[in-house]
Amino acid sequence: MPNRRSAGTPPSGAADGAGPFDFVVVANRLPVDQVESSDGGTEWRASPGGLVSALAPIMRQSDGVWIGWSGSPGPAPEPFDSEGMHLIGVELAPEEVRDYYEGFSNATLWPLYHDVIAAPEFHRSWWEAYVAVNRRFADTAAANAAKNATVWVHDYQLQLVPGMLRQTRADLRIGFFNHIPFPGYEIFAQLPWRRQVVEGLLGADLIGFQRRADATNFLRASRRAAGLSTRGSEVNAADGRRVRAAAFPISIDSAGFAEVAAQPHVQARSKEIREALGNPKQVLLGVDRLDYTKGILHRLKAYGEILDDGELAPPDTVLVLVASPSRERVEQYRMLRDEVEVTVGRINGDHGSVGQPPIHYLHQSYPKEEMAALYLAADVMLVTSLRDGMNLVAKEYVASRQDETGALVLSEFTGAADELTSAFQINPHDIEGLKQTILRASTANQAELRRRMRAMRRRVFEHDVAHWARTFLRTLEDSADHRHRRREPGPGHTRPSPESEQH
Incomplete structure (x- = not known):
């Protein structure tokens, strides 16, 4: 792990008395949200989400600094400490929130990197x-x-940062991790600024992806969009460095989440949830951000047809659909919410009775304890993403099931599918196949469920978030120390043309 922060005079622009730091995390958002406190004021609390839960333990151990946006337009807060971390805010003006965040990040890159679902x-x-x-x-x-610090840059909002850092601070050890998929070149090529994005990423010594296929897609983009040669998992950058691109599947704090799920009040709450649902024989659960990449409508279509066919029926079977608010200022997300709510209403109207709806729809966010209770209450977890970098919900469900019961229905288009091979894997576009897999998971015997869950739990606990971070940082150190040097072209060497397919 990185060392504790260095002593000495902060460089120009550093937080007064707080730096310089040997370990710097750069992400679009700070790991905290400003909320109203009990006394009517405001306070900072840890944000929900996979990146925060993954990096917060590492930040506390390393005594590093996290640089990010507070989530509100206008001036950044003064540097401060919260949740055991040193935090420095970056200012975003209202028009930058509109154009950089809602625009280019979430209306250009997000749909492009998710196979143009939208x-x-x-x-x-x-x-x-x-x-x-x-x-x-x-x-x-x-x-x-x-000097010589490790800087770890995260995600699609900041793909130019590694290259910009390399230009101004060649001494730095720079890593980049892409939390969402990286598309095939035929899709990526649509981006007018494809070369600039590739060159920005190549400022890093190590570029991490969720899946091996994503790393392969990036290597091809380096050849086609930037005219660079590759060898194995490395790109020969224009400045002579060799940059490695590889898969480092992210995970969760498995032991910590299991500890939450084992608390008596959480276990009691899971029983309360089942009682509130009418003590059905089968509780199906879906937990997602309300996003078009999550396959929520595909899940609802399959469940509705199962009810139409009479193969499952309320009150014996209930679906709990948690769809937390997401990017509600973006038109595509508002339209998706309307369509989901209309579909839920139609299915409940067709198959429900007074006090016994077949779908309980919750458009809210919940704390970790409530999520753990929901996982414990669910017999079948439905993850039907159309495209997903990882999907940590699947791993949280597995970590919560200490009695090795429960079934996970998992889309093959998630990064988690590469690791949780004992899940009931599905193609969410195949509605008939999805229906049959839901029925199979709902009726599997306990011996089969335990065998599957035991294998998945072994993977989740052996490859937890600490393993992810150690592996990435250790590889980054090796990449920077042994590959961060110029490679002089040999006699007769010529640079490939930008659109050539050279290996």
């Missing part, structure tokens, strides 16, 4: 805002990083 939009003004905001993050990181 149509991406390409606007030059959005790109210009993306460049400007990435520059601000890079400058803040450079100002707060000690």
